[in-house]
Amino acid sequence: GAVVSQHPSWVICKSGTSVKIECRSLDFQATTMFWYRQFPKQSLMLMATSNEGSKATYEQGVEKDKFLINHASLTLSTLTVTSAHPEDSSFYICSASTAAYEQYFGPGTRLTVT
Amino acid sequence: QQQVKQSPQSLIVQKGGISIINCAYENTAFDYFPWYQQFPGKGPALLIAIRPDVSEKKEGRFTISFNKSAKQFSLHIMDSQPGDSATYFCAARNAGNMLTFGGGTRLMVKP
Numbered sequence: 001g002a003v004v005s006q007h008p009s010w011v012i013c014k015s016g017t018s019v020k021i022e023c024r025s026l027d028f029q030a031t032t033m034f035w036y037r038q039f040p041k042q043s044l045m046l047m048a049t050s051n052e053g054s055k056a057t058y059e060q061g062v063e064k065d066k067f068l069i070n071h072a073s074l075t076l077s078t079l080t081v082t083s084a085h086p087e088d089s090s091f092y093i094c095s096a097s098t099a100a101y102e103q104y105f106g107p108g109t110r111l112t113v114t
Numbered sequence: 115q116q117q118v119k120q121s122p123q124s125l126i127v128q129k130g131g132i133s134i135i136n137c138a139y140e141n142t143a144f145d146y147f148p149w150y151q152q153f154p155g156k157g158p159a160l161l162i163a164i165r166p167d168v169s170e171k172k173e174g175r176f177t178i179s180f181n182k183s184a185k186q187f188s189l190h191i192m193d194s195q196p197g198d199s200a201t202y203f204c205a206a207r208n209a210g211n212m213l214t215f216g217g218g219t220r221l222m223v224k225p
Binding site: 004006032034041042043044045046049091093095097101102103104105106107108110 | 146148150155156157158159160163203207210211212213214215216217218220
């Protein structure tokens with residue numbers, strides 16, 4: 001089956017620093033990848049959609065200068081949280097879309113900003 | 115119009131019982147309705163999905179019932195097991211391949 005990995009699985013950083021999260025589709029090429037944020041006991045909220053080789057499309061209310069997304073290849077997308085603050089602490093999940101438009105989710109990255 | 119409403123928020127079922135989770139949507143442009151299962155600290159995993167031209171889909175103990183006219187769909191878990199205890203999300207996909215998720219249902223199956 002389609003496998004999506006994320007790295008790191010968890011990260012703790014200090015306020016003001018930047019953190020990069022990688023999302024990889026391991027056994028298929030994903031023209032589109034999605035980034036979600038999930039707060040405890042809440043649903044997944046789409047942050048942005050990224051297509052390989054083009055700029056990401058951000059959802060309303062998501063700061064594009066704070067959450068930098070790069071989709072450099074058909075198997076890799078990265079999310080960089082810049083100048084992180086405690087309120088950015090959350091569970092970040094990516095998904096990758098197959099050619100049949102099915103989305104497969106990564107295992108998530110737990111970010112804690114102290 | 116993009117909202118997907120899910121109920122109940124939490125559900126407790128005895129082992130062997132039937133778990134039923136319901137979702138409703140407004141946007142008739144949605145073309146694909148997946149259900150995801152999520153365990154704590156993990157990403158969602160696709161469980162089963164249905165397209166609006168089908169009224170029911172069954173895979174093992176999991177069944178989706180779809181009512182296009184009512185704009186509602188539901189997940190039935192037959193013979194529920196303690197290992198089914200997780201959070202379940204319904205979702206709806208638009209033509210742009212974007213998913214809108216329901217609020218989630220925390221299912222606990224008691225032994």
